[in-house]
Amino acid sequence: xxxxxxxxxxxxxxxxxxxxxxxxxxxxxxxxxxxxxxxxxxxxxxxxxxxxxxxxxxxxxxxxxxxxxxxxxxxxxxxxxxxxxxxxxxxxxxxxx
Numbered sequence: 001x002x003x004x005x006x007x008x009x010x011x012x013x014x015x016x017x018x019x020x021x022x023x024x025x026x027x028x029x030x031x032x033x034x035x036x037x038x039x040x041x042x043x044x045x046x047x048x049x050x051x052x053x054x055x056x057x058x059x060x061x062x063x064x065x066x067x068x069x070x071x072x073x074x075x076x077x078x079x080x081x082x083x084x085x086x087x088x089x090x091x092x093x094x095x096x097x
Contacts, residue, residue, distance in 0.1 A: 014070055
């Protein structure tokens with residue numbers, strides 16, 4: 001199946017990837033989880049809910065940033081391809097294929 005059909009059918013989700021165990025990202029996620037649990041240990045239920053809400057909102061913000069970055073990068077890549085295929089030189093005649 002072509003990559004365009006994969007996108008159309010919803011089979012490609014660039015932001016949904018699995019972390020390798022013992023990777024830098026995996027280790028950092030573990031540290032963040034441990035720190036949140038540690039910070040919540042002495043707090044009231046209300047404060048714990050507030051921290052969880054902040055965590056959810058921050059995750060949502062990161063997802064929006066990821067989507068924007070992906071879109072920007074994709075557009076930049078297409079612009080580069082267009083320049084390669086259709087760009088003109090100021091000094092030479094365009095190649096004809």
